[in-house]
Amino acid sequence: MRLELVQHPLYxxxxxxxxxFEEAFYAKKNLDPKIHETGNGKMLxxxxxxxxxxxxKVLGNPALTALLTSLARTLEGN
Numbered sequence: 001m002r003l004e005l006v007q008h009p010l011y012x013x014x015x016x017x018x019x020x021f022e023e024a025f026y027a028k029k030n031l032d033p034k035i036h037e038t039g040n041g042k043m044l045x046x047x048x049x050x051x052x053x054x055x056x057k058v059l060g061n062p063a064l065t066a067l068l069t070s071l072a073r074t075l076e077g078n
Contacts, residue, residue: 046052058064 046055058068
């Protein structure tokens with residue numbers, strides 16, 4: 001009985017999130033028109049000879065981003 005009381009609110013929250021996701025994804029309701037704007041107007045200029053898609057994949061990986069940040073800080077110290 002106690003487990004049912006604890007799980008009930010979580011189930012309702014998940015159910016509501018699924019409903020909201022389906023409305024936004026399939027019916028395109030409640031979409032933010034600014035969703036595709038870049039953050040703070042910052043744009044990354046890709047140097048010539050660098051594949052932009054590969055760079056985007058690398059920067060999209062949090063582990064690689066953390067590694068590159070750590071390496072950059074190490075190089076700044078030298």
